[in-house]
Amino acid sequence: MLHAGTSPLAADLLAVEDEHLAHNYHPLSVVVATGEGAWVTDVDGRRYLDCLAAYSAVNFGHGHPALIAAAKQQLDRITLTSRAFHNDQLGPFAQALAALAGKDMVLPMNTGAEAVESAVKVARAWGYRVKGVQQGRATIIVMDGNFHGRTTTIISFSNDEQARADFGPYTPGFVSVPYGDAAALESAIDENTVAVLFEPIQGEAGIVVPPADYLPAVRDITRRHNVLMIADEIQSGLGRTGATFACDLAGVVPDLYLLGKALGGGIVPVSAVVGNRDILGVLRPGEHGSTFGGNPLAAAVGLAVVEILATGEMQQRAATLGDRLQSGLRALTGRGVTAVRGAGLWAGVDIDPALGTGREVCELLMARGLLVKDTHGSTIRFAPPIVVSGEDLDWAVEQLAAVLTELAAR
Numbered sequence: 001m002l003h004a005g006t007s008p009l010a011a012d013l014l015a016v017e018d019e020h021l022a023h024n025y026h027p028l029s030v031v032v033a034t035g036e037g038a039w040v041t042d043v044d045g046r047r048y049l050d051c052l053a054a055y056s057a058v059n060f061g062h063g064h065p066a067l068i069a070a071a072k073q074q075l076d077r078i079t080l081t082s083r084a085f086h087n088d089q090l091g092p093f094a095q096a097l098a099a100l101a102g103k104d105m106v107l108p109m110n111t112g113a114e115a116v117e118s119a120v121k122v123a124r125a126w127g128y129r130v131k132g133v134q135q136g137r138a139t140i141i142v143m144d145g146n147f148h149g150r151t152t153t154i155i156s157f158s159n160d161e162q163a164r165a166d167f168g169p170y171t172p173g174f175v176s177v178p179y180g181d182a183a184a185l186e187s188a189i190d191e192n193t194v195a196v197l198f199e200p201i202q203g204e205a206g207i208v209v210p211p212a213d214y215l216p217a218v219r220d221i222t223r224r225h226n227v228l229m230i231a232d233e234i235q236s237g238l239g240r241t242g243a244t245f246a247c248d249l250a251g252v253v254p255d256l257y258l259l260g261k262a263l264g265g266g267i268v269p270v271s272a273v274v275g276n277r278d279i280l281g282v283l284r285p286g287e288h289g290s291t292f293g294g295n296p297l298a299a300a301v302g303l304a305v306v307e308i309l310a311t312g313e314m315q316q317r318a319a320t321l322g323d324r325l326q327s328g329l330r331a332l333t334g335r336g337v338t339a340v341r342g343a344g345l346w347a348g349v350d351i352d353p354a355l356g357t358g359r360e361v362c363e364l365l366m367a368r369g370l371l372v373k374d375t376h377g378s379t380i381r382f383a384p385p386i387v388v389s390g391e392d393l394d395w396a397v398e399q400l401a402a403v404l405t406e407l408a409a410r
Helices: 010-020 067-074 091-100 110-132 182-188 214-222 294-310 311-331 358-367 390-408
Strands: 031-035 039-042 047-050 103-109 139-143 174-177 193-198 229-233 257-261 270-276 337-342 347-351 374-375 377-382
Touching: 031 311, 047 390, 091 103, 091 270, 091 294, 103 110, 103 294, 110 139, 110 193, 110 229, 110 257, 110 270, 110 311, 174 182, 182 214, 193 214, 214 229, 294 311, 311 337, 311 347, 311 390, 358 377, 358 390
Parallel strands: 139 174, 139 193, 193 229, 229 257
Antiparallel strands: 031 039, 039 047, 103 270, 257 270, 337 347, 347 377, 374 377
């Protein structure tokens, strides 16, 4: 969809994409050319406050100096060796990331979905080799409303028909239970259960925060039943919620962390499964791998990301600014907003359907210089880079208020 003011240059670029790209996305019609900090600029020189941050992949802002420096330095040295050989960046990265998570070992991959797929394999292998589950019988409990990626295995346990329909047959071995319901989770566990896979806060579902006692209950249940607790922190982790991991907010430590997005600093795709040796140690040479997983460029950038987080400054900043954002958004409740959920610099805002869809609100905000993204009809998501200023957040809330007023007057 083209909007009033779309330039000939932008229109040409959009037309090229429309003709030559598979239509697996429905992006807003802004053509970004450059970015710095929390702001991006389109091909016509118009600036926008980026309040999506590539779904948390750009937690530390566009062009963070330390991350760019790490990437440039490594680009001049070596970028890929494969895991057939060692490289001098991978060990320090794995050591630092394991320490950040309070774990022993790291399994490096590239994308978030690869981290999830890797965890599924690890959990099954652990179930057969350690727990003693009968071969071919292992099951993993997942949550209704989950989003862990769009590979064929992952969509097999998705409730989202848009991601799932027409892509079967589906992979067996998963049991889905209501999110936030500890009793339902415990009832679903049997002798074949090897793991519980969950998001501490469900992102794609609309930034859904579970009850305060839910994650501690999941930790207790999984311990009592000798079941792995696997936290998908690909969107929620690495500072986004005002803590290193969203699990920290509930005071729980899972058996495995799944990380991605922000781990690559918005520069290269980097993901990882992080856990202790008694679990990740079940993998044997040749059973799992990735040509690009753990490559020197990714490891150098990933190490720089961990070093940024090691000071705790980003986490505290996200907590402080998050309070400011959440307060501003909640003040709009009853003025076109029906609910606000979130933690830190991550918020899901439900728009009154009588005013318009989430997509319509996003398009009107884009025209005002603010970029956010909709999900599930009337919900829009805010996830600005942690380097955003408080004044920029106030301005973003003002733009949403203005759009809601405009829609109400129609």
